Amino acid sequence: MLNVRRSWSLLRRLGCRTEVQTSRTSSCSSGVFLSDAGLVLKSQSTDVFQNLALEDWIDANVDLQRRGVLLLWRNRPAVVIGRHQNPWSECDLPAMRRRGIPVARRRSGGGTVFHDLGNLNLTFFASKKDYDRRRNLKVVVEALRRVSPGLAVHATERFDILLNGHLKISGTASRLSRKSSYHHCTLLHSADRSALSAVLRPSCPGIHSNATPSVPSPVANLLDHAPTLQWEELLDGLVHQYNAEFGLSSASSLVDPTDESTFPGISRMEAELRSWDWTFGKTPKFSVQTGLELEDSSARCSAQLHMEVKSGRIQSCDLQVPAAWLPVRLSGELTDSLVGQRFCPQRAAAGVASLLRAQSGELQSRLHILCDAVISVMG
Amino acid sequence: MAMRIALRRVSASFSPRLPQLAPPARLLWRSDPPRTLSSTAVLSSALKFTDKHEWVKVEGGIGTVGISNYAQEALGDVVYCGLPEVGQRLEQMEDFGALESVKAASELYSPLTGEVTEINKELTENPALVNKACYEEGWLIKMTIEKPEELDGLMDQAAYDKLINSLEE
DSSP, X not given: OHHHHHHHHHHHHHTBOSBOOOTTXXXXXXXXXXXXXXXXXXESOOOHHHHHHHHHXXXXXXXXXXXXXXXXXXXXXXXXXXXXXXXXXXXXXXXXXXXXXXXXXXXXXXXXXXXXXXXXXXXXXXXXXXXXXXXXXXXXXXXXXXXXXXXXXXXXXXXXXEXXXXXXXXXXEEEEOSSEXXXXXXXXXSOOHHHHHXXXXXSSSOEEEOSOOOXXXXXXXXXXXXXXOOHHHHHHHHHHHHHHHHTOOOOEEEEOTTOTTTSTTHHXXXXXXXXXXXXXTTOOOEEEEEEEEEEOSXXXXXXXXXXXXXXXXXXXXXXXXXXXXXXXXXXXXXXXXXXXXXXXXXXXXXXXXXXXXXXXXXXXXXXXXXXXXXXXXXX | OHHHHHHHHHHHHHSOOXXXXXXXXXXXXXXXXXXXXXXXXHHHTTXXXXXXXXXXXXXXXXXXXXXXXXXXXXXXXXXEEEOOOTTOEEOTTOEEEEEEESSOEEEEEOSSSEEEEEEOTHHHHOTTHHHHOTTTTTOOEEEEOSOTHHHHTSBOHHHHHHHHHHHHO
């Protein structure tokens, strides 16, 4: 009962537009129950997909015409790519798999970022009319200057925030939808910079794509330059400045993005964000052109691979392998088996398994080496 | 004789103007005279508009969809067009992709219910076409029109112009 009441009062404050089935069986409509002019939410979750789904839910369901919402969130280690980016060229998928770091595609534009618990995410939700990235970044910059006087931070034309003129501590991206907008940005407090540089590199060479590229920048953590700046102090400072800038007096509320009763439909949104079709299938068309070095105990050679990948699937595949190393017929069977498959090492390995079983001896071993080389290109 | 003269006059008035010299890039696309503001206005009288600033032009049962001048100006320089697949079925108002500009990723909403028959491949290499020629070469998708009655619910040029004026106040 207490949970329902809490959910209900939060929903009223959100002024959500959708009908909600609670034990009171009432609907909430925008404007009628609102007493707050602003709203600050902090997510209890550290799961990147749950938090991205929370953004989607707020964007789709909360009436933002009269006032905005600020959401503060952070994630366990994850790489987040922009709407139209290529995960294979932006991050090292095998390295991430080894470390249990997922890749997520967000709905806003922009470049690739590394998230961990030392990185704070801020999302400023507003109507399209009130969409103002510069004003939002002013909130962040002024908050930083207040909590850490003398800190040399400023926002750039590209909507980055730089420390000491050249070290990036924040990047920005945004999305405009039907009636609303959101602008989110990162803020590096105490992220693991060695993990960041280990994963933000391509999975494989030779990718040619017109996907939106990232602009790499040297980064820094706030904590390294302001050693007494605690996490909670940073959050409080940001909430205070948000209220000051927009003339509000909102206290922050903790929200749980796994709570379907507060956020009806959110688990479906989360599932879509987790799906292969969204994360990899939405990759703009690209081609891979690379050389493969093949070697066994008796010989070595170089092969050429050219693949076209559309919607994350292999559309065409051309393999030039010297016939002396492996019969052309077998290279051809390999390429045939790959066409139509997901550009994914696990799927490709499963696809070539029967091909390998049909061979024996040296042919099988060389085909195996070739398959491994081709599959390693897929990240 | 009179008939022949009359015909000659009629054909004279229908003979095409000589195309003005255009920069080489233009000639690759088409050899029509370059568009002027007034001819854009004539072209768009056949357009229908949504309140999301998209236009649709119907020809032979197929609707061509794009975004309006107001939209492309508000968007800023388009750097990427995320468009749907050919064959994808869209409901009216369903989001079917996004245009990424320096400003944001802006969702695109289908003006009608139908199936995508073609997407503008030029936009892959040249997304800026959406800014430069939003009513012509910068078109986004073509689609079938499953429910022609939906067109009646869209704005004509006059109504759309009125909307723009009210927004700019």
